[in-house]
Amino acid sequence: xxxxxxxxxxxxxxxxxxxxxxxxxxxxxxxxxxxxxxxxxxxxxxxxxxxxxxxxxxxxxxxxxxxxxxxxxxxxxxxxxxxxxxxxxxxxxxxxxxxxxxxxxxxxxxxxxxxxxxxxxxxxxxxxxxxxxxxxxxxxxxxxxxxxxxxxxxxxxxxxxxxxxxxxxxxxxxxxxxxxxxxxxxxxxxxxxxxxxxxxxxxxxxxxxxxxxxxxxxxxxxxxxxxxxxxxxxxxxx
Numbered sequence: 001x002x003x004x005x006x007x008x009x010x011x012x013x014x015x016x017x018x019x020x021x022x023x024x025x026x027x028x029x030x031x032x033x034x035x036x037x038x039x040x041x042x043x044x045x046x047x048x049x050x051x052x053x054x055x056x057x058x059x060x061x062x063x064x065x066x067x068x069x070x071x072x073x074x075x076x077x078x079x080x081x082x083x084x085x086x087x088x089x090x091x092x093x094x095x096x097x098x099x100x101x102x103x104x105x106x107x108x109x110x111x112x113x114x115x116x117x118x119x120x121x122x123x124x125x126x127x128x129x130x131x132x133x134x135x136x137x138x139x140x141x142x143x144x145x146x147x148x149x150x151x152x153x154x155x156x157x158x159x160x161x162x163x164x165x166x167x168x169x170x171x172x173x174x175x176x177x178x179x180x181x182x183x184x185x186x187x188x189x190x191x192x193x194x195x196x197x198x199x200x201x202x203x204x205x206x207x208x209x210x211x212x213x214x215x216x217x218x219x220x221x222x223x224x225x226x227x228x229x230x231x232x233x234x235x236x237x238x
Contacts, residue, residue: 002061004021009040009207018047021040023212028183030184030199032202033185034201045079046079076153080148080156081144081159084140084144097114097143101114118149122172124139142172194233195219203225203228
């Protein structure tokens with residue numbers, strides 16, 4: 001359970017990225033956060049792992065998000081950044097995948113086992129000993145997601161996980177996410193993906209919650225979406 005109470009994030013002393021946000025995010029369900037560019041989606045995810053300073057209070061699994069609990073919370077919560085280059089920095093993809101596991105204190109044998117499992121799941125065994133600088137945007141995206149999932153956090157945050165992906169890779173990621181039984185919080189413009197995987201949807205605009213509810217209730221409401229700079233999912237457009 002994640003409780004966000006009266007949370008504001010202000011950039012440059014004047015830009016309110018989040019504006020007195022009130023949210024309750026349920027455990028073991030998939031919540032997709034939608035909104036036009038600049039609505040606060042990425043800022044909210046980064047706030048939940050203590051990357052940006054905020055006013056108000058955030059409680060994650062009964063732990064207050066503060067300097068005393070930050071390390072413990074980051075061991076529970078994994079964030080897939082919108083830009084994969086912010087995550088991939090080692091000399092090879094194998095080393096990127098192993099990096100977090102080494103910090104968790106796992107043995108070399110268990111690290112290899114986990115890498116074998118995740119590379120088989122994502123089908124990128126052939127990339128293991130290549131540098132991320134030589135990968136396509138879609139390949140980087142898949143590896144960045146795998147680097148978080150391999151650490152098996154209790155709560156997974158994802159910022160635009162289907163961006164850069166071709167249709168086959170996009171479907172592969174969606175199927176992996178559908179089979180996960182964890183707390184997932186995903187910021188995305190991909191409303192058709194949200195229809196496939198979300199238990200609930202939160203609509204943000206100008207750092208405020210405009211609507212929160214069941215996926216179909218939000219994503220079939222054409223007026224609500226258009227009033228907030230979005231369109232219906234493709235499957236509902238005529």
